[in-house]
Amino acid sequence: MVCHSFEAVMMMPITMDKLAKQSGYSKATVSRALNDDPRVKKATRQLIKDLAAKYNYRPHAVASNLARRQTRIIGLLIPRAPRTVADPFFLEFLHGVNGTLFNSGYSLLVPQVSPDHEQQAIEQLIHEHRVDGLILTEPRIKDDRIAALQQESIPYVFLGSTVEPDVFWVDGANEAGAYAATHHLVELGHRQIAVITGEPGLISTKNRMNGYRRALKEVGVEQERHWTIQSDYTREGALEAVCRWLDSRDSQGITAIFSCNDTMAIGALQALKRRQRRVPEDIALVGFDGIEAASYVDPTLTTVQQPIFKLGRTVGSQLLQLLRGEVPAEQQMILPLELVVRDSSVPRKINANEG
Amino acid sequence: MVCHSFEAVMMMPITMDKLAKQSGYSKATVSRALNDDPRVKKATRQLIKDLAAKYNYRPHAVASNLARRQTRIIGLLIPRAPRTVADPFFLEFLHGVNGTLFNSGYSLLVPQVSPDHEQQAIEQLIHEHRVDGLILTEPRIKDDRIAALQQESIPYVFLGSTVEPDVFWVDGANEAGAYAATHHLVELGHRQIAVITGEPGLISTKNRMNGYRRALKEVGVEQERHWTIQSDYTREGALEAVCRWLDSRDSQGITAIFSCNDTMAIGALQALKRRQRRVPEDIALVGFDGIEAASYVDPTLTTVQQPIFKLGRTVGSQLLQLLRGEVPAEQQMILPLELVVRDSSVPRKINANEG
DNA sequence: CTGAAAGCGCTAACAA
DNA sequence: TTGTTAGCGCTTTCAG
Numbered sequence: 001m002v003c004h005s006f007e008a009v010m011m012m013p014i015t016m017d018k019l020a021k022q023s024g025y026s027k028a029t030v031s032r033a034l035n036d037d038p039r040v041k042k043a044t045r046q047l048i049k050d051l052a053a054k055y056n057y058r059p060h061a062v063a064s065n066l067a068r069r070q071t072r073i074i075g076l077l078i079p080r081a082p083r084t085v086a087d088p089f090f091l092e093f094l095h096g097v098n099g100t101l102f103n104s105g106y107s108l109l110v111p112q113v114s115p116d117h118e119q120q121a122i123e124q125l126i127h128e129h130r131v132d133g134l135i136l137t138e139p140r141i142k143d144d145r146i147a148a149l150q151q152e153s154i155p156y157v158f159l160g161s162t163v164e165p166d167v168f169w170v171d172g173a174n175e176a177g178a179y180a181a182t183h184h185l186v187e188l189g190h191r192q193i194a195v196i197t198g199e200p201g202l203i204s205t206k207n208r209m210n211g212y213r214r215a216l217k218e219v220g221v222e223q224e225r226h227w228t229i230q231s232d233y234t235r236e237g238a239l240e241a242v243c244r245w246l247d248s249r250d251s252q253g254i255t256a257i258f259s260c261n262d263t264m265a266i267g268a269l270q271a272l273k274r275r276q277r278r279v280p281e282d283i284a285l286v287g288f289d290g291i292e293a294a295s296y297v298d299p300t301l302t303t304v305q306q307p308i309f310k311l312g313r314t315v316g317s318q319l320l321q322l323l324r325g326e327v328p329a330e331q332q333m334i335l336p337l338e339l340v341v342r343d344s345s346v347p348r349k350i351n352a353n354e355g
Numbered sequence: 356m357v358c359h360s361f362e363a364v365m366m367m368p369i370t371m372d373k374l375a376k377q378s379g380y381s382k383a384t385v386s387r388a389l390n391d392d393p394r395v396k397k398a399t400r401q402l403i404k405d406l407a408a409k410y411n412y413r414p415h416a417v418a419s420n421l422a423r424r425q426t427r428i429i430g431l432l433i434p435r436a437p438r439t440v441a442d443p444f445f446l447e448f449l450h451g452v453n454g455t456l457f458n459s460g461y462s463l464l465v466p467q468v469s470p471d472h473e474q475q476a477i478e479q480l481i482h483e484h485r486v487d488g489l490i491l492t493e494p495r496i497k498d499d500r501i502a503a504l505q506q507e508s509i510p511y512v513f514l515g516s517t518v519e520p521d522v523f524w525v526d527g528a529n530e531a532g533a534y535a536a537t538h539h540l541v542e543l544g545h546r547q548i549a550v551i552t553g554e555p556g557l558i559s560t561k562n563r564m565n566g567y568r569r570a571l572k573e574v575g576v577e578q579e580r581h582w583t584i585q586s587d588y589t590r591e592g593a594l595e596a597v598c599r600w601l602d603s604r605d606s607q608g609i610t611a612i613f614s615c616n617d618t619m620a621i622g623a624l625q626a627l628k629r630r631q632r633r634v635p636e637d638i639a640l641v642g643f644d645g646i647e648a649a650s651y652v653d654p655t656l657t658t659v660q661q662p663i664f665k666l667g668r669t670v671g672s673q674l675l676q677l678l679r680g681e682v683p684a685e686q687q688m689i690l691p692l693e694l695v696v697r698d699s700s701v702p703r704k705i706n707a708n709e710g
Numbered sequence: 711c712t713g714a715a716a717g718c719g720c721t722a723a724c725a726a
Numbered sequence: 727t728t729g730t731t732a733g734c735g736c737t738t739t740c741a742g
Contacts (some may be wrong), residue, residue, distance in 0.1 A: 006615065010388055056482070059483060060484050061426075061484050061485045062417060062420050062421045065417050066421050071416075073428075073462075088443070088446075091443075093437055098465060098467055102466055102467045107428075107465075107466070107485075108465060110453060110455055110463065111462070112453055112458075126412065127368055127411070128413045128416045129413075129415050129417055130416045152440045235651070269651070270651055273653075292590075293651075296590070296624070296625055296648075297651065298628075298652065298653030299650060
């Protein structure tokens with residue numbers, strides 16, 4: 001009994017053994033019938049299935065998994081502190097992944113990995129046979145996880161492009177998206193455009209910075225050192241960093257900000273309000289990701305919309321293919337992004353958008 | 356092999372059998388040693404553990420679970436469409452639950468249950484031995500799930516109070532919280548206070564409505580029929596419902612709104628903006644839950660703060676106790692809530708809060 | 711303190 | 727088309 005306070009006196013759930021006895025067939029045939037093995041005669045299968053239904057039989061998932069050498073569980077490793085599963089981007093992503101996998105009978109395991117033990121946690125998940133596959137996020141420029149994973153015989157897919165070749169990944173078009181965002185500001189006449197960066201070392205951060213720089217270079221502007229507001233992809237982090245930046249000389253002359261994600265852009269919005277800067281009149285602001293909150297903060301946030309949910313679905317189905325032993329048509333997939341212009345970059349009267 | 360493209364030629368992971376052979380002890384002793392059974396001699400245990408470390412041995416979780424008749428997986432059933440795992444409240448709750456359980460070696464399984472198949476999904480999870488315990492949310496006034504669960508010998512805990520006695524649950528003080536929120540509006544001089552309701556049939560909705568009505572009655576105000584804006588706990592739903600309501604005669608004379616959750620309050624905020632009503636000058640607004648967004652929407656949202664994360668932790672630890680066969684000190688727990696006054700109810704100049 | 715042996719409930723060769 | 731027979735890798739009596 002799992003638990004004393006629950007040891008009700010109930011009939012044991014019926015097992016395949018009993019079902020075999022009852023039906024007069026062998027365990028093997030019962031197993032085949034229930035798994036729709038074409039070798040068993042249609043009539044037999046029907047008979048067995050009816051009996052199973054009658055007895056309300058359910059296969060014991062753990063036993064079946066042991067015999068099949070699988071778990072039907074996928075591990076999803078999401079970013080480490082200070083970010084959490086409560087980051088809206090990852091929630092939506094998780095939702096997409098979960099939908100796809102659950103429909104194929106897989107469940108998601110979301111370990112809480114402490115910052116320093118990620119490597120060890122991965123190894124443990126794999127070696128203890130807790131998962132059939134892994135989804136990893138936020139590849140880093142120098143990413144130890146990949147070398148380690150390549151030692152293992154387990155399929156895995158990254159959310160985000162990797163430096164290493166031969167890795168399956170799905171990503172949004174970060175460089176192009178950041179370019180579009182910055183270019184949008186340039187077209188509005190801005191030249192002195194600051195940037196709020198995410199965690200350094202992440203490939204996504206690098207790609208977005210590259211897009212930002214390309215848009216500036218294109219019009220002959222070189223990014224200045226003090227245009228960079230270093231932050232960590234969190235709202236709190238950006239709120240503080242932007243406040244400090246506004247109080248310093250670094251912010252002089254700046255007329256626009258590109259934020260590497262929406263969460264930080266929302267923090268920036270708060271900082272700008274505190275310091276009495278009007279958005280977009282004093283400083284225009286563009287975010288990245290397209291989380292839901294971007295559409296209802298005030299002013300509404302111009303952003304680069306990622307197909308977050310679809311990223312989740314795509315990652316999920318790539319992994320499913322690998323699990324089935326298929327070779328996905330594409331090893332790497334880049335999904336297009338779309339600039340959504342709202343009030344934080346274009347004053348309301350011009351912008352047709354509704355709040 | 357799980358997957359052809361991954362059938363690398365790697366050494367099979369070492370099993371307990373080999374470990375036994377290597378150490379010269381039997382499988383039984385090895386198992387005991389690794390599980391810290393006090394019966395094995397200290398020296399032996401050390402020897403075996405060292406060997407295990409040397410060979411980088413990991414117990415096979417599935418095999419161990421089969422023998423132990425457990426899964427170390429907890430099912431978490433969250434609300435059905437139109438709400439999703441992406442609801443900020445549930446994300447934070449999930450985070451709390453996950454933290455507690457993961458530390459004790461449990462993982463969370465979050466099935467995507469289609470609206471009509473919830474009952475069936477629960478039964479399946481249990482009968483297929485996929486989970487050791489369940490966490491359920493949003494008990495309903497007439498809740499079929501409970502009768503069904505009582506047939507099963509599996510521990511479960513609800514987030515939210517139930518009508519049925521003998522059920523383990525953890526809840527915030529909904530009635531008192533709603534009372535405090537409404538009373539706050541009353542104290543500000545409001546008398547015609549509308550309410551945005553969540554899904555009918557949910558106990559939480561009922562409790563919050565009761566608190567709202569009590570605060571009104573206390574000052575001799577009887578709730579009018581047209582003060583009720585029926586919605587569904589979603590932002591989109593509330594946005595539309597409030598727009599319609601504002602366009603109708605029902606809204607005449609109303610000076611304040613109590614929303615049964617923050618997500619809908621944010622929708623209401625959008626609706627009020629669209630219809631050019633100032634908040635709080637024309638209409639004051641109070642939400643419920645205390646999701647993060649409440650602190651950064653404009654105006655910032657007065658709300659009843661639930662200890663969301665703590666609710667998750669508490670539910671998790673109640674369940675853990677049940678799983679260990681212990682009897683929790685309290686079968687039902689009500690956590691206190693706190694009114695957080697922000698700009699949506701009290702004009703900025705009066706309210707000391709910072710944006 | 712340790713070992714032998716019997717499962718846990720299902721799947722999968724291999725035979726028939 | 728079906729049955730027999732071994733497992734999957736670990737835990738757990740029951741003996742010693």
